[in-house]
Amino acid sequence: MRILHTSDWHIGRSFHGHATLDALRGVLSDLVAQVREHEVDVVIVAGDIFDSAAPASACYTLLTGVLRDLSDAGARVIVTSGNHDSAARLGFQSSLLREGIHVVTDPLTVGRPITIADEHGPVQFYGIPFLEPALVRHLWADAAPRSQRQTIDHAMGLVRADLTDRGGRSVAVAHCFAQGVDATPGVEREIRQGSLDVVPLASFDGPDYVALGHIHGRQTLSDRVRYAGAPLHYSFGEASKPRGSWLVELDAGGLASVRWLDLPVPRRLATIRGPLEELLIDPQYADLEVAWVCAQYTDATPQLDPMRRVQARFPFCATVMHTPEGARGPDGLTYARRVGQARSDAELVDAFLSHVRDGEGASEREAAVIHDVIDERSLAEVTA
Incomplete structure (x- = not known):
């Protein structure tokens, strides 16, 4: 069985005030083409389908179209909700979609697999929507989880209990911060603010493969536990990280192979730094005139109208920052x-x-x- 692991589409998200819907539509069209080319059996979207709990109507139109295109390409689709999604709104759409497209948003379904068979027999797919401890604590009174670690531990306990009865191959899908995440720029706010609620890797013991979402750059935490990242770059901190998805293959014995499939980057991201006049004329930056640009000018003092001047050369300059070199600091004089x-x-x-x-x-x-x-x-x- 061939499984494509993707996540964090963030439909409706803006990039420094610029809409990304058209760019995302193009990238997801390429993802559908990969599904067709590699004869993928199942596509997993591990949370944060939308960027907000109340997306615009155009976001629903894009999602519905992509899910149906994936189905037309011959794949079953399993979608779970993330922390940016409204589980109720995303779940409402599930009843309107065709057979073979599964949207998992209800915490009470954790531990109940979606079963999809291949020539080697059934594979159990356990979807775990984003679990906010305060909102699910009353559902699991015996466990009374108060952290992401505790909620995932309990959810995976339900998965393992069911898997013990069923046996065979299995895949889990979750949306959380797992131990071993590289806390670099471009990940979610909780890491940058130092309030990370980490889930140990041991929590994911059991399934043959664990498809994670929440981190916007691909990461391999173990051979069987991975993040696919977002299909678009949503911050300059992610610029060096490739965009794509994991192609996972299960054979009769379980996990057989995992390989990365790159997706195209509609417009590259670049950060340039130097005195403002140098940024405006230096030929070394000529190839960035069609890129998204973060311009950091190092002049000792703020310059007049820097955004307009930078955009005259770099039309897609998204942000300008004054980052002077050798700042003198206060001298104590009032x-x-x-x-x-x-x-x-x-x-x-x-x-x-x-x-x-x-x-x-x-x-x-x-x-x-x-x-x-x-x-x-x-x-x-x-x-x-």
């Missing part, structure tokens, strides 16, 4: 003290500039302009 030390109008202006520009006073060119303005004003006052 504004009143700086101004009080000034002995002339020119020194007064220089003290103001030094205060608001991290200790950097007027440049030679700025000083000349300041003196010209002061001289003109003095002359005007004399002749008035």
